[in-house]
Amino acid sequence: MAKTARKTGAARRKQEHPLDRARAFAIAAARLLEDDKCTDITLLEVTGISQVTDFILIGSGTSERQMRSVLGHVEDLGAQTGFQPFRTSTDERASWLLADFVHVVVHLFEPNTRAHYDLEMLWGDAPRLKWQRPRTRAGGAPVPQKS
Numbered sequence: 001m002a003k004t005a006r007k008t009g010a011a012r013r014k015q016e017h018p019l020d021r022a023r024a025f026a027i028a029a030a031r032l033l034e035d036d037k038c039t040d041i042t043l044l045e046v047t048g049i050s051q052v053t054d055f056i057l058i059g060s061g062t063s064e065r066q067m068r069s070v071l072g073h074v075e076d077l078g079a080q081t082g083f084q085p086f087r088t089s090t091d092e093r094a095s096w097l098l099a100d101f102v103h104v105v106v107h108l109f110e111p112n113t114r115a116h117y118d119l120e121m122l123w124g125d126a127p128r129l130k131w132q133r134p135r136t137r138a139g140g141a142p143v144p145q146k147s
Contacts, residue, residue: 019047019054022103023129025083026055029074029106030131033059036070038108044126055104056126058119060111064094067108071097074106 023045030043038059047054061067068090075085083101090097095110096117107119 018103021082022054022101025078025081025101026057026104027129027131028081029057029077029104030059031133032073032077033057033070033108034132036073037062037066038070040111040114041131042120043129043131044120044123045129046123046126049123049126053100053103053105055129056119056123057104057106058114059106059108060114061097061108064110067094067097067110071099071106071108074099 026043030041033041038061041057041059044056044058045054046056050056059070061070071088071090075088077083078085078099078101083104085099086102087100088098089100093110095113097108099106109117
């Protein structure tokens with residue numbers, strides 16, 4: 001009986017690492033940006049490079065209305081997954097919107113503004129994470145990856 005109790009206690013103590021939770025949220029947010037028709041989506045892991053966050057998600061929007069809507073959807077996703085935004089920010093013309101979830105920072109840009117600030121270059125040493133959903137065939141079978 002004591003052996004079972006120990007296993008149960010150990011199972012309770014075993015929790016997902018905060019960085020793994022943040023990575024899962026960042027990937028889900030990147031997929032949400034794609035679903036909401038953002039383009040040129042990039043997910044950077046800046047753990048150990050940045051002192052303020054672990055993941056930076058960057059996407060381009062097509063209009064002020066679309067970008068504001070996407071930011072709202074990302075905030076909703078954060079609320080559903082336990083990541084409340086610490087701060088959100090938009091400029092007057094909504095050419096750069098930001099949501100800071102502490103471990104994940106989401107940047108939505110109008111394409112010309114994105115090119116001007118070039119965050120990918122600023123964080124050029126950061127590895128890019130794969131966030132895309134696995135492609136499947138009509139029957140649900142995975143599509144083989146090309147080497």
